[in-house]
Amino acid sequence: MAGSSLFALIDDIATILDDVALMSKVAAKKTAGVLGDDLALNAQQVAGVRADRELPVVWAVALGSLKNKAILVPAALAISAFVPAAITPLLMIGGLYLCFEGFEKIAHSILHKEEDAKHKQELAAALSDPDADMVAIEKDKIKGAVRTDFILSAEIIVIALGTVAGEPFVKQAMVVVGIALVMTVGVYGIVAAIVKMDDAGLYLSQRANGAARALGNVLLAAAPRLMKLLSVVGTAAMFMVGGGILVHGTPGTHDIVHHATEVAAAVPALGPVLGFITPSVIDAVAGVLAGALALVVVTIGGKMLRSFKK
Numbered sequence: 001m002a003g004s005s006l007f008a009l010i011d012d013i014a015t016i017l018d019d020v021a022l023m024s025k026v027a028a029k030k031t032a033g034v035l036g037d038d039l040a041l042n043a044q045q046v047a048g049v050r051a052d053r054e055l056p057v058v059w060a061v062a063l064g065s066l067k068n069k070a071i072l073v074p075a076a077l078a079i080s081a082f083v084p085a086a087i088t089p090l091l092m093i094g095g096l097y098l099c100f101e102g103f104e105k106i107a108h109s110i111l112h113k114e115e116d117a118k119h120k121q122e123l124a125a126a127l128s129d130p131d132a133d134m135v136a137i138e139k140d141k142i143k144g145a146v147r148t149d150f151i152l153s154a155e156i157i158v159i160a161l162g163t164v165a166g167e168p169f170v171k172q173a174m175v176v177v178g179i180a181l182v183m184t185v186g187v188y189g190i191v192a193a194i195v196k197m198d199d200a201g202l203y204l205s206q207r208a209n210g211a212a213r214a215l216g217n218v219l220l221a222a223a224p225r226l227m228k229l230l231s232v233v234g235t236a237a238m239f240m241v242g243g244g245i246l247v248h249g250t251p252g253t254h255d256i257v258h259h260a261t262e263v264a265a266a267v268p269a270l271g272p273v274l275g276f277i278t279p280s281v282i283d284a285v286a287g288v289l290a291g292a293l294a295l296v297v298v299t300i301g302g303k304m305l306r307s308f309k310k
Helices: 002-046 051-082 084-111 113-128 134-163 169-195 197-205 210-249 253-265 271-309
Strands: none
Touching: 051 084, 051 134, 051 169, 084 113, 084 134, 084 210, 084 271, 134 169, 134 210, 169 197, 169 210, 197 210, 210 253, 210 271, 253 271
């Protein structure tokens, strides 16, 4: 009797873990859109630090990220337990913020090119100055990166929670905690590899072995391009994920997307490809439009608030 009870308990645990693994996989796919932007932003935050201090700075930001999640995960689970109706609105707000952030990034890169170039020159001058207070510069970078991480972590956790909103509390907790830990380790492990890529390339390029030198030159050339690619992919993913959240959370849109997908799939020759990409294209377009509208509202609202204060 006791043996059968034990086997039943083990079977229940195995079933729960299997369900958690499946839900974690779905949540990971949903949050992957934020991952690209998270990587790009954190790698850019660390860029400019002296080579021997890059990994300590990444480690400090990673610890800050864990502290952020130690605050955000219990708060999200508490909302799910006591105010479950708030999950969908929070998810929609998170999706809208993703779209806003992506469009604001594009607008800033177009409208503030000179300002960004000046900031980079000032940072380069500070780093080359032997009298510069590097401790203060590092602390500022770490604080800025941790603040950025707090926002992105909140988006990741809300999206992950949204995928398991209807599940028992224990499964919700296991999935959200698992995603929080995996994303932290994954993001900052990859950030560490990215920021040291040029150092590895320089080291290999100075070796006597021809193959090592060739690999080193490839790494040196690839490092800045990888940063740019991550930024572009991350921005596109923000529109797709954020737009997808808004589209799927808006009543009546499911039928529209389904009909558009069927029409695209019926196109001769290109049907299978068009049918496959149509939902993502719709999500991305919706994300761009939502981001543009949000930026206009925030800009006008900010100007009105400043004029009111005067």
